[in-house]
Amino acid sequence: MTTMLKDVCRHIRSKNAGPYWVTFDLFFDGPENFAKYHDHPALGPDLFHRLFGADPALVQRFPVPGLEMIKISYARTSAQGGVVERDMHCGQQFVRLLDVALD
Structure with missing residues (x-):
């Protein structure tokens, strides 16, 4: 059975991070899954x-262990x-991440 991102996160959201950036917040469902998946290569640039279509060199990852979450941001391809x-506010972009395979 393949583990999907939606299986190990209690909440996933995307949002506008200014006119030139998009950010995703991945809240894992506990310390075990945070430890196992927060730096998983499948969630890379x-x-x-x-x-x-993001430039891989401009993808940034910020782990927040105290909240068992990571923030991943990338520069928009257009302003x-x-x-x-x-999707001006990027509120629907997270949907593409739900079925990302982690195994």
């Missing part, structure tokens, strides 16, 4: 390049509110 904007 290549994933954000593949799913969102917020541009002609091609489909």
Whole structure:
């Protein structure tokens, strides 16, 4: 059985982080899963390049052990509110992460 990101997180959200950045908050469902998956290679820059077209060199990861969560941010490929904007506040971007396989 494959473990998906949605199986080890109690909450996953995405949001606008200013006009040039998008950020994701991954709240793991306990210290065991945080320890096991917070630095998992499947959640690396290549994933954000593949799913969102992000420049892998501009993907940043910030672990927050006290909250058992990580924040992953990347630079937008175009500024917020541009002609091609489909989700100005990035509130729906997290959906693409739910089925990311971790095993």
